[in-house]
Amino acid sequence: MGRKLLLTHDHVEGIQGYAAYRANGGYRSVEKALKKMTPDEVVEEVKKSGLRGRGGAGFPTGMKWSFLAKPEGVPRYLVCNADESEPGTFKDRYLMERIPHILIEGMITSSYALGANTSYIYIRGEYFYVARILENAIAEAYANGWLGKNILGTGYNLDLYVQVGGGAYICGEETALLESLEGKRGNPRIKPPFPAVAGLYGCPTVVNNVETIAAVVPIVNDGGDEYAKIGIGRSTGTKLISASGNINKPGVYEIELGVPVEEFIFSDEYCGGIANGKRMKACVPGGSSVPILPDYLVCKTAAGEDRLMTYESLSDGGFVSGSMLGSGGFIVYDEHQCIVRNTWNFSRFYHHESCGQCSPCREGTGWMERVLHRLEKGEGHMSDIDLLVDVAKKIEGNTICPLGDAAAWPVAAAIRHFRHEFEYHVLHPDKIKDPKHGYREPIMPVKPEPVTA
Amino acid sequence: MAEVIQGTRAFNPSTRAGIQFSEEALKTIEALMKRYPEGKHKSALLPVLHVAQAEADGWLSPEVMDYVAELMKLQPIEVYEVASFYSMYNLKPVGKCVLEVCRTSSCWTRGAEDVVDYIGKKLNIREGETTADGMFTLKTVECLGACGGAPMLQCGAEYHENLTEAKIDSLIERYRAEGRRKCYTDLDYQNTK
Ligand SMILES: Cc1cc2nc3c(=O)[nH]c(=O)nc-3n(C[C@H](O)[C@H](O)[C@H](O)COP(=O)(O)O)c2cc1C
Ligand code: SF4
Ligand code: FES
Numbered sequence: 001m002g003r004k005l006l007l008t009h010d011h012v013e014g015i016q017g018y019a020a021y022r023a024n025g026g027y028r029s030v031e032k033a034l035k036k037m038t039p040d041e042v043v044e045e046v047k048k049s050g051l052r053g054r055g056g057a058g059f060p061t062g063m064k065w066s067f068l069a070k071p072e073g074v075p076r077y078l079v080c081n082a083d084e085s086e087p088g089t090f091k092d093r094y095l096m097e098r099i100p101h102i103l104i105e106g107m108i109t110s111s112y113a114l115g116a117n118t119s120y121i122y123i124r125g126e127y128f129y130v131a132r133i134l135e136n137a138i139a140e141a142y143a144n145g146w147l148g149k150n151i152l153g154t155g156y157n158l159d160l161y162v163q164v165g166g167g168a169y170i171c172g173e174e175t176a177l178l179e180s181l182e183g184k185r186g187n188p189r190i191k192p193p194f195p196a197v198a199g200l201y202g203c204p205t206v207v208n209n210v211e212t213i214a215a216v217v218p219i220v221n222d223g224g225d226e227y228a229k230i231g232i233g234r235s236t237g238t239k240l241i242s243a244s245g246n247i248n249k250p251g252v253y254e255i256e257l258g259v260p261v262e263e264f265i266f267s268d269e270y271c272g273g274i275a276n277g278k279r280m281k282a283c284v285p286g287g288s289s290v291p292i293l294p295d296y297l298v299c300k301t302a303a304g305e306d307r308l309m310t311y312e313s314l315s316d317g318g319f320v321s322g323s324m325l326g327s328g329g330f331i332v333y334d335e336h337q338c339i340v341r342n343t344w345n346f347s348r349f350y351h352h353e354s355c356g357q358c359s360p361c362r363e364g365t366g367w368m369e370r371v372l373h374r375l376e377k378g379e380g381h382m383s384d385i386d387l388l389v390d391v392a393k394k395i396e397g398n399t400i401c402p403l404g405d406a407a408a409w410p411v412a413a414a415i416r417h418f419r420h421e422f423e424y425h426v427l428h429p430d431k432i433k434d435p436k437h438g439y440r441e442p443i444m445p446v447k448p449e450p451v452t453a
Numbered sequence: 454m455a456e457v458i459q460g461t462r463a464f465n466p467s468t469r470a471g472i473q474f475s476e477e478a479l480k481t482i483e484a485l486m487k488r489y490p491e492g493k494h495k496s497a498l499l500p501v502l503h504v505a506q507a508e509a510d511g512w513l514s515p516e517v518m519d520y521v522a523e524l525m526k527l528q529p530i531e532v533y534e535v536a537s538f539y540s541m542y543n544l545k546p547v548g549k550c551v552l553e554v555c556r557t558s559s560c561w562t563r564g565a566e567d568v569v570d571y572i573g574k575k576l577n578i579r580e581g582e583t584t585a586d587g588m589f590t591l592k593t594v595e596c597l598g599a600c601g602g603a604p605m606l607q608c609g610a611e612y613h614e615n616l617t618e619a620k621i622d623s624l625i626e627r628y629r630a631e632g633r634r635k636c637y638t639d640l641d642y643q644n645t646k
Contacts, residue, residue: 075490087557087596118490125503125541126597128610161488166499166539169595183498183531185538201493244559244600251601288558288596331600337562345558349595355538435566 002256003230005218005238006211010098016133018140021101027146029109029220034154037220042113046216048224050236055081055172055209056287056327058311061216067196068114069204077205078116079181080107080213082123082130083165083172087288087349088329091240092210094252096123096130100137104160106213108146109220111158114206118159121210122181124172125165134162169353173401174207176355187355188401211240231257235310239328241270246280246334248272261285261307261314262299265332278334281444282418285314286326288346289406291413292339293323294445319413338438339421343414344372350407361404364395368411375425378432385422389415420446472520474508482524495527498535502542511551511634512543540594548583548590550628553607556593559600568604568616569593575625588629609634 004010014020021027033042047062068076080103084092096103103121111119123131138160141147149157163181165171171180175189178200199205215237219227228236235257244250247265249272255264264270265280274280283298284290299307302321307313315322333342351365368391374380392408399405415422421443425432434440474482482501486494501521502513509517513536522529536542543551554560554569569591573579576589583590599605602614613624 084598085596088559088600089596090598090600093598124598125499125539126607128503129612132610163488163496164500164503166502166535167541167594168539180499181496182493183495183535185534201490242601244603245562250603284558329600331559331562333562342558342561345556345561349557352595 002254002259003238004254005227005230006095006102006214006240007099007252007254015099016097016137018101018137018144021099022144025221026101027105029105029217030112030146031152033109033112033220034152034156039113039115042109042216042220045219045224046113049215049219049227050224050231050234051212051215051219051227052235052311053209054211054215054239054328056086056289058325061208061212064196064208065114065206067194068206069197070115071204075118075203076114076116077200077203078107078111078114078119079177079200079205079207080119080121080210081172081174081177081207082121082127082210083169083177084127084210085124085169085172085353086327086329087346088244088284088331089242089287089327090244091242091252091328093127093130094242095210095214095240096127097133100133101141102214102217103134103210104137104141104146106216107160108141108151108158110206110208110213110216111160112156113216116206117157119161120181120200121160121162122171122177123162123164125167128164131162131164138162168355169349170355170401170403173403176401177207178205185355187357188403190400232308232310233312235312235325239309239325241309241328241330243271243330243332245330245332246275246278246337247332248275255309257308257310259309260299261309264309264330265299271330271332274332274334276334278336279442279444280332281335281337281442282333282339284323284329284331284333284410286324287329288331288349288410289402290324290326291319291322291409292342292417293413294417294447296445296447297321297417319409320416323413335442335444336439338376338443339414339418340372340376340425341438343411344369344376346410347372347407350403354403354407358399358404360395360398361407364391364404365407367391368407372411375422376432378425378429380422380426382423382426384426385415385419417445472509472516474505474520474524478504478508479524486525494525495531498525498527498532499539501525502532502536506542507634511547511549512545546583549588549632549634550608551590551592553592553594553597555595555597555599555603555605555607557596557600559596560603560605563603564616565593565604568606568621571618572621572625575621588632589625 009015009024043065051061052058168186170176171186173188176186180186195205241253253270266273280295284292301316311325314325347369351369354361354365356362371384392412395404396408485497489496505521518532522532604616605614
């Protein structure tokens, strides 16, 4: 059993409520930080911990915090990103629903470290019932003196609010989120300026993911060095993984970074293997935006080493033979899933969610969706395959925000590893016209022959 | 992507006659606006539109949006452009229960299309349509963050996961019996102040 830092008390009766949370050591980090540490000392512990942003990009949190501008007389804000809309990701919801107070506690400790006196949790509108759970937890925290004026008699003031969104994946992108929090359309801003300098209402702002903020609690309690002992290299601590798709035990698992991918998929402690005794065909290890991997690259790298659940190991091989840890949205596909169909599904998602500001993204995502749909219906041409690669390349790197890349990568990766399956769709339209064609005739990935020098 | 608002026209206070939110909703809206710094109350627009939608039979007509603009002291266009950007705001009337089935990858691989087909046949509507009695609307939506419980659907504030035909049957029966639209209205926003 791996160590747990966030879900330690997951199964304690009543842990959703304040009394049980407090009885199990809750809010110690606030006491410690406010009474015994300066804000800079808290930032220092977070730096030492090596914690990297859990929202997807993996940027070192301590470094991000130290970039926060601190002009005199200007308020600073901490905004928690609870938009969680990356397909395959549902860990933040699980955490907020089961142990809402760990997020509230993390928000207080982190707001103190950053010198924020007003903080917001921006949560996707669909998580409405979770927003209510958070509202209740916040009310309990106010009632017990953890929020409001002069917290613990230290003179530190903090107000914390939840804001619900309106349904838009793009509002997970931090500058779109800030626009949305200001009551506007979720159009990402051009950077720079970065939020650390001009964020919410033009003031210095830190935006962090739910899990990142929650991780500050054990880091302050036990010290950054202790946290950094878990994991491998620059992947420290624990990570929540949302496991879904064709596995026996879908759900949220807290892992120590460094667990072998093979163990994660096949052991009973985690996913419990592929459902219905089937074979694994492919895996998207970090949410829909990261490259898909064919079976032979999931548990082993191209060099034949065991792949581990770390930022570095999952991206080993770059985009040629690797992927990314991303948000930890781990989706497994069995032999009967059609990759063309799935790629079309993702494309439709990105087209639907493009905010429409940049033409490569707005037009390109729609174009990819239409071409993929045509291929999936058995009406495609061979030239469509390279057309898709071409469109993906033209979107990549040419947009205001990374949604464009996120739309391009899955398509490029699917064609890179499953080209023969795309070709099969063109060559056998009769078979493809059956919408359940994936089930009739499994097409497994073809491992390329090693090139001998 | 953004939808076009049908029937948008010049701001005309007289068209709001007859629209009036409940006392509770008005109080909630006022409290919501207080959550932001002086002069930044526009920030409350997204949550306020959810309240408005719940008060206005589940959708935002141009008149309702004008009313929201007046309540929040915003220009109507500021409200229209937000309402048309986000997928949760309905710009056309919807049934008393909107069944939103997730159609994204994890749910798709575990039978989301069969769920849509089953509900469609059972209620005799296609995706995007509302039953003749105005009770149910069937929609497909993108990932709702419940991929581990695939296939799933959302109705109002409720999530229903690991759907089976039997589960769908009893769900529809319950909703029909309740005949309700219950969603954003029952939030006690005053909690934090
Ligand atoms: C299109 C897009 C969607 C994103 N969605 C989310 C999200 O739902 N949740 C999240 O925490 N970060 C999301 N991010 C990443 C955020 O922009 C940002 O990097 C993150 O909130 C920073 O927090 P962290 O450093 O704690 O990870 C998204 C980024 C992009 C480009
Ligand atoms: S890349 Fe797409 S989502 Fe991002 S700003 Fe441009 S159009 Fe909008
Ligand atoms: S894919 Fe359906 S909830 Fe995520």
